[in-house]
Amino acid sequence: DGVLDEDTVAEGLHKLGRSAPGTEYVYLNLSLSGRELSDINILSRYVHLQKLELSYNKINDLSCISHIPYLLELNVSHNELTTYFMFKPPKNLKEVDFSYNQIPKMQDLSAYQSLTKLLLDFNNIEEIKGLEKCRSLNHLSLSHNRLTAISGLENLPIKILDLSSNQIEKITGLDSLKTLQKLDLSSNKITSLEGLEEHDLLEIISLEDNQIAELREFEWIKDLPLLRVLNLLKNPLQEQTDYWLLAIFKVLQLTELDLKKISVEEKVAAVNKYDPPPQVVAAKDHMIHVKNSMRQPQKIFDSTLPSLDAPYPMLVLTGPLACGKRELTHKICRQFKNFFRYGPCHTTRAAYFGEENRLDYYFVSQEAFDEMVNTGKFMATYKYTDYYYGLGRDTVESIAREGLATCTHLEIEGVHSLKNTYFKPRYILLVPMNKGKYEGHLRRKGLFSRPEIEEAVSRVDMYIKISQDFPGYFDAVVNTDELDEAFTELSLLIKAYLGL
Known part of the structure; x- marks a missing residue:
């Protein structure tokens, strides 16, 4: 008949322990799952219960709970409840499971301030409310x-x-x-990850079976420092090319994606694809140039072939944007005109004020640059900001045929690329040690945007770090805070190289 009696209660009692007041030993837990119960009023006599398991019954009235003041955990899932918490709240009630019932709306739970866990899955609730005073609730x-x-x-x-x-x-x-820390929003109609970006403690996010379609949505979660597990199965963005590696790259701190563990090798592959280290980029570029040059009718660049005595001499000045390397390169070539000639790079960027085609750079279109790459015309290329630069084989060869050494200037990316060739230039790092003065110099030139200036200043430390971490990577380092002093020091270095 569904009415709970003492014999049935006796079957479910377990865990003997001291009562809450500490005056006697009593049974603390009662488990009566799947008993077809509908009337449990007899439980009002069992005042010492602390854990009550009543799932899989036909209960629709919990008023007897009002008489169990020490109750800590209550499970009444899989019953026939249409309301919840319709009883005087036990003072320390912490965990409640009302899942799989017929509850249409949430009630005011101001009296249940000790609640830490509340489960209301599989009901008919349309709005979350009544939790304002639940200041201990950590699992909902x-x-x-x-x-x-x-x-x-x-x-x-x-x-x-x-x-x-x-x-x-x-x-x-x-x-x-x-x-x-853990958020599950799977099987909804969500189209964007916006709204998650401020949750620095999030470790696990599940958004399986939603409508997220764009790879750019990773921008919202890429900086969450503790995020380790992300599930985006059954979302349209999974169908996009390179989804897996791009997701790993964008959220590099992940250890699991779409229920699969991420290997170290996959992380390395993702970084090498979307933000490869400069040395990797340089090595790939070098392989492209070698391969493309091999496809062309073979031409011997006899003037720059390495000899048994010494490699073809080259001088490369490198350093951050507008640090003085252009000016110093031209001055060196004028002072040592019997030894050096300037070798301009090709570039896809437009000329800055004061720059001249063929004198400072060969300014070419992206299409022309790509054609030169495809026909093996470059010995080294690199990308800086959004533009490409390349040192042409013919440029260096034409200087060598005059019996002169090539002097040029490159960003560090170009140095990485050139170091993959058989050329063995002298590399001199020109670096402004006073970053405040350097920043002011960039602003006064009026050629660069604020982001470009900030990027250039930040690269000063990068150049210095390379010099410190890889002794010998540069043959010398010259401070360019004062260009006249830098030129004097540079001249002395070159005289020493030339034995003058």
Whole structure:
């Protein structure tokens, strides 16, 4: 008949322990799952119970709980409840499971301030409300309900939140959940990851079976420092080319993606594809130039072939943007005109004010540059900002035929590329040690945008670090805070190289 009696209670009692007041030994736990129970009023006599398991019954009345003041955990999932918490709250009730019932709406839970875990999965709830005073709640689950928006969670200490299988379209209402660690929003109608970017404690995100379509959505979560697990299965963006490696690259801190562990090799492959180290880029470029040159009718560059005595002499000045390397290169070539001639690089960028074609660079279109790459015309190429630069084989060969050494200037990316060839130039690093003065110099030139200036100043430390971390990578380092002093020092170095 579904009425609970003492004999049935006796079958389910377990865990003998000291009562909450500490005056006697009593049974603390009662488990009566799957007993077809509908009337449990007899439980009002069992005042010492601390854990009550009543799942898989036919219960629709929990008023007897009012008489169990020491209750800590209550599981009444898989019953026939249409309301919840319709009883006097046990003072220390912490965990409650009302999943798989028929509850249509949430009630005010101001009296249940000790709650730490509340499960309301598989009900008919349309709105989250009544939790404002639940200042201990750290685990909330409302999967498989009828929610269309996230609300009512302001300033709660929630660490685990499950709102899967609802009808949510946007990730909103989470701004104040500063302790959130695990979030499940799978099987909703979400199209963007916007709204997750401020949750620095998030470790696990599941958005399986949503409508996220664009790879750019990774920008919203790429900086979450503790994010380790991400599930985006059954989203349209999975169909995009290179999704797997790009996802790994964008959120490099991940250890698991789409229920698969990410290997170290996959992380390396992702970085090498989307942001390869300069040496990797240089090596790839070198292989392209070698391969493309081999496809052309063979031509011997006899003037620059390495001899048994010494390689063809070259001088390369390198350093950050507008640090003085252009000016110093031209001055060196004028002072030592019997030894050096300037070898301009080709570039796809437009000329700055004061620059001249063929004198400073060969300014060419992207199409012309690509054609030169494809026909093996370059010995070294590199990309800086959004433009390409290349040192042409014919440029160096024409200088060598005059019996002169080539002097040119490159960014560090060009140095990496040139070091893959058989040429063995002298590399001199020109670096402004006073970054404040350098920044002012860039601003006064009026040629560069604020981001370009910030990037250039930041690269000063990068150049210095390379010099410190790889002794011998540069043959010498010259401070360019004062160009006249830098030129004097550079001249002395070159005289020493030339034995003058």
